[in-house]
Amino acid sequence: xxxxxxxxxxxxxxxxxxxxxxxxxxxxxxxxxxxxxxxxxxxxxxxxxxxxxxxxxxxxxxxxxxxxxxxxxxxxxxxxxxxxxxxxxxxxxxxxxxxxxxxxxxxxxxxxxxxxxxxxxxxxxxxxxxxxxxxxxxxxxxxxxxxxxxxxxxxxxxxxxxxxxxxxxxxxxxxxxxxxxxxxxxxxxxxxxxxxxxxxxxxxxxxxxxxxxxxx
Numbered sequence: 517x518x519x520x521x522x523x524x525x526x527x528x529x530x531x532x533x534x535x536x537x538x539x540x541x542x543x544x545x546x547x548x549x550x551x552x553x554x555x556x557x558x559x560x561x562x563x564x565x566x567x568x569x570x571x572x573x574x575x576x577x578x579x580x581x582x583x584x585x586x587x588x589x590x591x592x593x594x595x596x597x598x599x600x601x602x603x604x605x606x607x608x609x610x611x612x613x614x615x616x617x618x619x620x621x622x623x624x625x626x627x628x629x630x631x632x633x634x635x636x637x638x639x640x641x642x643x644x645x646x647x648x649x650x651x652x653x654x655x656x657x658x659x660x661x662x663x664x665x666x667x668x669x670x671x672x673x674x675x676x677x678x679x680x681x682x683x684x685x686x687x688x689x690x691x692x693x694x695x696x697x698x699x700x701x702x703x704x705x706x707x708x709x710x711x712x713x714x715x716x717x718x719x720x721x722x723x724x725x726x727x728x729x730x731x732x
Contacts, residue, residue, distance in 0.1 A: 521617045522553050523560055527583040530573055539573045588644040589616040591637035592627050598638040599631060599660055599675050599730060632658035636678055663724040671700045672729030679726045691717055698732060
């Protein structure tokens with residue numbers, strides 16, 4: 517990798533450490549695992565991208581924007597590999613790390629729009645919002661949509677369920693509403709009725725909004 521790519525990798529690791537609430541230098545160096553890259557921390561600080569306070573690191577304004585861009589590209593690449601190319605998350609991680617470095621801003625927004633502006637990566641981590649998300653761009657047709665946008669008779673393969681309500685998630689999964697399942701929409705009003713295997717399920721609109729599928 518180039519020097520810039522190494523810097524981006526370290527910034528991404530610091531971002532993820534911040535998400536997990538542990539930005540100590542020791543923890544970040546442990547996560548980096550690569551001494552040659554670990555030594556970049558001082559250089560990145562001299563470049564004004566991060567600030568150290570005692571044993572903890574934090575982003576400068578400039579560093580946070582750059583790290584956000586890195587993480588956004590990485591997680592969009594993960595979604596593209598998983599949702600479109602159907603590469604398992606265990607295999608897509610390393611591919612996404614390489615792919616993120618060659619995605620331009622224009623390509624990034626096209627991928628995001630194509631995927632329906634996803635809010636989570638396949639592992640459930642947040643995909644930072646981009647300009648196209650705020651504009652709700654529609655220049656490219658989305659191939660991933662929430663269930664509430666489907667019409668009667670349409671079928672879709674469930675890719676992920678976006679909810680922090682764990683009891684609801686467990687209930688849906690127990691009913692067969694889980695990634696990989698193909699469903700058919702039978703009714704959209706007053707509630708959503710879907711066909712899951714040999715069973716029909718009625719869902720409230722708010723629940724339908726949390727289920728993301730690829731049309732089949």
